[in-house]
Amino acid sequence: xxxxxxxxxxxxxxxxxxxxxxxxxxxxxxxxxxxxxxxxxxxxxxxxxxxxxxxxxxxxxxxxxxxxxxxxxxxxxxxxxxxxxxxxxxxxxxxxxxxxxxxxxxxxxxxxx
Amino acid sequence: xxxxxxxxxxxxxxxxxxxxxxxxxxxxxxxxxxxxxxxxxxxxxxxxxxxxxxxxxxxxxxxxxxxxxxxxxxxxxxxxxxxxxxxxxxxxxxxxxxxxxxxxxxxxxxxxxx
Numbered sequence: 001x002x003x004x005x006x007x008x009x010x011x012x013x014x015x016x017x018x019x020x021x022x023x024x025x026x027x028x029x030x031x032x033x034x035x036x037x038x039x040x041x042x043x044x045x046x047x048x049x050x051x052x053x054x055x056x057x058x059x060x061x062x063x064x065x066x067x068x069x070x071x072x073x074x075x076x077x078x079x080x081x082x083x084x085x086x087x088x089x090x091x092x093x094x095x096x097x098x099x100x101x102x103x104x105x106x107x108x109x110x111x112x113x
Numbered sequence: 114x115x116x117x118x119x120x121x122x123x124x125x126x127x128x129x130x131x132x133x134x135x136x137x138x139x140x141x142x143x144x145x146x147x148x149x150x151x152x153x154x155x156x157x158x159x160x161x162x163x164x165x166x167x168x169x170x171x172x173x174x175x176x177x178x179x180x181x182x183x184x185x186x187x188x189x190x191x192x193x194x195x196x197x198x199x200x201x202x203x204x205x206x207x208x209x210x211x212x213x214x215x216x217x218x219x220x221x222x223x224x225x226x227x
Contacts, residue, residue, distance in 0.1 A: 034216060043203060044218040051212060089156070091216075098144050098163040098209035100171060101216055105155035 002027045006090055006104035013080055014112050021075040021107045023090030028068050030094035034101065035064050035075050038087045048075070052094075080111045115139050119204050119219035126194045126226045134189040134222050136204030143209040145187035146216070147171075147179065149200040156203065162187055163209060194226045 003026045013019050023033070032051045036044040048064040050057040050073070056065045063076040077084060087108045091101035120135045138145065146161040148171075158171030162181040176198060178190045187206075191198060201223050207216040 032214060036218075043220040044205075046215055046217060049213070049215045091156075093214060093216075097211065097214040100146055100158050100161045101205075102158075103148075103156040105153070 002030075002092060002094065002102045004090060004092055004102050004104035006088075006107050008107060009105065010108040010110075012110040012112060015080060015082060017080050017111075018076070018078050019080055019109075021077070021088050021090075021109070023073040023075070023104055025071045025073075025092045025102075027094065028071050030068060030092045031097055031099065032094075033064075033066055033073050033090065033092050035062075035073075036089040036091065038089060038106070040086075044089065047088075077109075080109075082111045082113045085109055085111050117204055117206055117217050117219035119202075119222050121222060122220065123223050124225070126191075126224065128194060128196060128226060130194050131190070131192050132194065133191075134202055134204075134224075135186070136188065136219060137186045138204075138206040138217070139185065140206060140217065141184070142206040142217075143184070144207050144214075145181065146205040146207075147177075147187070147189045148203045148205065149173065150203060150221075151200050159189065159202075194224075196226045198224065199226045200224060 035047040050066045061078040087106040089106045090104045117138045143164045147159040148156045160179040162168045165184045204219045
């Protein structure tokens with residue numbers, strides 16, 4: 001059974017810092033991995049989708065990396081802003097495109113002005 | 114672009130009452146999912162439909178039923194609500210084949226069972 005772990009559970013940083021959120025998964029037979037953002041009381045917003053054959057994916061100040069063989073992904077946020085404060089969720093899909101996503105419990109990020 | 118639409122957004126039920134949560138997507142996706150989100154437990158899969166005409170149990174299916182009404186709509190029914198079903202329910206959809214199986218989520222239904 002696939003298990004997804006996100007460390008740390010919570011993180012507080014001053015504005016302007018670069019930061020890394022970690023995600024690990026137990027079964028490396030994944031189809032892809034997706035990072036989401038969730039604001040309090042809201043739904044999930046997709047940030048990045050990274051295919052199992054890719055090593056990284058970038059969108060603006062966000063960069064996600066994937067090391068499938070070691071079961072790890074990182075989400076790098078450059079020059080953090082107070083508006084980045086949210087919970088970040090990692091989810092893996094595998095082994096085929098129509099299998100459901102399995103989620104980690106998230107990292108709650110606070111960026112202090 | 115509506116994306117994934119869930120109704121209702123909030124609901125309070127008494128123990129033993131029944132209700133149906135509605136979900137519709139306008140992205141022509143094959144696969145649809147129902148998750149629940151509880152503090153400390155993360156998002157857990159209740160049921161999913163990999164394609165129109167099929168449904169499968171997820172991690173926590175007890176107390177729920179689903180109907181894939183057509184390609185657009187996937188409903189979740191609570192036949193006899195229990196306080197343990199107090200949660201936030203999310204519907205999601207994605208394409209099933211190819212490279213772009215990015216999942217999109219609705220805004221959630223906040224359900225309280227008293």
